[in-house]
Amino acid sequence: MKPVPKPTPETQPFWDGTAAGELRIQRCLTCERHYFYPRPNCPRCGGDQVEWVRASGRATLYSYVINHRPAPGFEDEAPYAIAVVELAEGVRMMTNIVGVPNVPEHLPLDMELQVVFERRGDVSVPLFEPAGGAA
């Protein structure tokens, strides 16, 4: 079984979003910039007037490793990429890349991606596949 994240009060809206098939991130009403991970204040300007918005789900591949020593639940997928993607809104998050062989030739940095969701128990986690769908 892959690890299942357990929401906390300040992260619950993020996980409510993924369960609904939406990638929701926060945006500061003062400096108008998006930020991630969920927290009650803007890390750039310190403002606490913030809102949850639906992200476009578009992203690019910022960096990754290809892990040859699988974590529990990932045995069937090793070697697999652990990636950091940059959303169109400018924030980054860790994820996995699906719908494409996880080998360097198929994972050029800056390739365009789109969000998909994987159900794990009561929670859905955001993963990313090549823009335009699985190869």
Add this chain to the structure above:
Amino acid sequence: MTIVIAGASETDEVGRLPGHSTTQLHLEAARNALADAGMTIHDIDGIATVGTPGPVQIAHALGITPAWLDGTGVGGSSFLFHVRHAAAAVRAGLCRTVLITHGESGRSRVGAGRFGMGPDSLLGQFELPYGVVGPPTSFTITALRYMKETGLTHEQLAEVAVAQRRWAHLNPRAMYRDLITVADVLDSRMVAYPLHLLECCLVTDGGGALIVTSEERARRSPVYLLGSGESAESPMISQMEDFTTSKGFRLSGEAAFAEAKIGHEDVDHLMVYDAFAHVPIYGLEDLGFVGRGEAGAFIAEGHTSPGGRLPMNTNGGGLSYTHTGMYGMFAIQEAVRQLRGEAAAQVPDVEVSVVLGNGGMFASAATLVLSNRLP
């Protein structure tokens, strides 16, 4: 007030020590450092160490009643933070002489703390769900971005391990001493592409301790603390601002160099925390010894190897000497040995040594500027 390291020692052995608990490693290192300083527990009124088992237990086990405690636990850099904090405390008159200890049964896991973060922690929610298996699969995640943006090659990354093995070859205490080639590194097992086994640090047992006090209390030739700096960036590597440079490295380095009033040309010896082969590359650039994207070639050309103009990680580093999990203590110990002229792979005429410590995965950082003379 002039602050000095008046005593420094590691455990009798480092490596595989299944007969030592974590606490024993702390206590053995502490006794060795006291003996090195020509002091006893009655000289110590300040204690600093990380969370396992923590300053209360270490002080009590040694028979020390502290007037000042520091339990800063921000990863492998913590002991550099302790030196900086101890210096401030001694200057402020909060205590007179501080004992800083490290002990970690990283390999044998005897009496060791547990790993793991809950599923409701920050990492548990936003990194661990993606199959992270500790530092080898996440500390390394910046490397490909760095390679793309600077042109660093796989061969140059491998050269970091080759260079450090040259130093370990000269150090009888190092765990791995046989000379290696770039091909050996690239042929070693892939752990997390682009990092091979020989580009990843060891996992060992061991410890070390330091005694920080004012110059007049030192009973042997001291090592002077000329400057220090500390900073932090992100608790999750995925949230690091720029994957090609460490903010903590830059800021702590700038602060330490400024306080010490030194320039790069003054530095004779350098220790950069090397949990993985890419980290010394970031260290060289973020401390300003070379320009952006130049560190790979600098190391490959031999400038950090024996006989080079900037000897770096002269004990063999975490890649070849030892790495208990929180390596920073060993980086400081090697700088002290070099400044005393007591190192196994002694560099001639070392007067100024810089130590850069990493904590977590580019999460915290501290820099010390040490010297065997006052400017």
